[in-house]
Amino acid sequence: xxRYDSVREYIAGQMPDTVKRLISLATLDLNEGPVFLDxxxxxxxxxxxxxxxxxxxxxxxxxxxxxxxxxCLYVDEDGGLHTAEPEATVEVExxxxxDPDDPDSEPEIExxxxxxxxxxxxxxxxxxxxxxxxxxxxxxxxxxxxH
Numbered sequence: 660x661x662r663y664d665s666v667r668e669y670i671a672g673q674m675p676d677t678v679k680r681l682i683s684l685a686t687l688d689l690n691e692g693p694v695f696l697d698x699x700x701x702x703x704x705x706x707x708x709x710x711x712x713x714x715x716x717x718x719x720x721x722x723x724x725x726x727x728x729x730x731c732l733y734v735d736e737d738g739g740l741h742t743a744e745p746e747a748t749v750e751v752e753x754x755x756x757x758d759p760d761d762p763d764s765e766p767e768i769e770x771x772x773x774x775x776x777x778x779x780x781x782x783x784x785x786x787x788x789x790x791x792x793x794x795x796x797x798x799x800x801x802x803x804x805x806h
Contacts, residue, residue, distance in 0.1 A: 665738055665739065665740035666732055666734060674725065677721075681721055684713050684718060685715055685719065685722070688713050689715075694712070695711065696711055696712075696713055697709050731744070751770075752770050753766070753767060
């Protein structure tokens, strides 16, 4: 069982049939060339009466809008899915960039351990995170040092 099965199941459960159909038609259009639809929206030949070319760009926008509506999803280390960001833990660690000669350099930093939203780029100061097309894995990120 994959760590991301819960994500796949959640999205599949939320996805309306219209979006599933758009994904199927867009895949056909990409892999097999132009797709034509009749007046009822069924596949047909390019020279059939009322045939219209499948609008790939519009389909992509509608598919993208569906995923935007899903919002951020979070996966914990056990593969559990969360629709709101789980509470992170904060630990104090040695600052690897500490410069004893710099009065503004902090010897210790607070490090926040928590999940990265799936499908979103990690925050710029996240450490040890991996950007995967979709989804992303858990990362740890330093928070701003207290002044």
